[in-house]
Amino acid sequence: MPARIPSWAWVSGLTASAVVAVAVLAVQADQGPHPAATAAHAKSSARASAHPSAAPRRTAPPALPSASGTGRRIVYALGSKRVWLVDESGTPTRTFPVWPGTVGPDPGPYKVSLRRESTTGSDGVQIEHIVYFAAKSGLSVAFSNAVDGASPAPAAPGKQTAGIRMGKEDGAALWTFGSVATKVVVVK
Structure with missing residues (x-):
């Protein structure tokens, strides 16, 4: 009659096999593509790293x-559906994309004529x-942003809109920059 293998030997053998399998899989995974780090991890890694690259x-x-x-x-x-805020020296201090309405201004020089908070x-x-x-x-053509920060939905067919929308932070920056009589230059 063959000898019976004790249960502890079976458990030890299975455990050793599992450890070997996990080690093989870990080596294979290390050689494959790596997912991008999360923004928080990337920021902390960049701060901790002495390498600018x-x-x-x-x-x-x-x-x-x-x-x-x-x-x-x-x-x-x-x-390009973009706005630049330019300082006295002619240097852009901020640029951002915008979502124009269906009616846009003609190219040329303008001045801010009126401001309205909301x-x-x-x-x-x-x-x-x-x-x-x-x-x-x-229609009055104006820069603005949605209070909730959302981009506008496309205008309904046949509806004319002249608002030039932007993100909430960009709207706040343009509001601070664009006092009455500030030059606005529209280019193609």
Whole structure:
């Protein structure tokens, strides 16, 4: 009659096999692709690292359009749907994307004519930091942001809107920068 293997031997053998299998899988996983670190982990790793290459690369913001005037001004590029806030020396201090309405201003120079802290937009959305600078097709053209920070939904077919929306932080920055009589230059 064959000898019976004690249960502790079976458990020891299975445990040893499991440890070997996990070690093999760990080696294989270390050689494969690695997921990107979370933002919090990346920030703490970048701070802890003495190597500047550990920081993520950032692309340079789009250049200020040529022929956009001189001096302190707000520049709005119709084609790229972007705004630049430019200081007295002609240096952009901030740039950001915008969501234009269905009616836009013609290229050219303007001035901020009116500011309104908050209201309801023609699309029914609560907006704030409204900076008016032009009129077209019977509509007032203005920069603003939604109070909830959301981007606007596309206008309903046949509906005309002239608001140029932006993110909440960008709206606050433009509001601070764009006092009445501030130059606004619209380029293609």
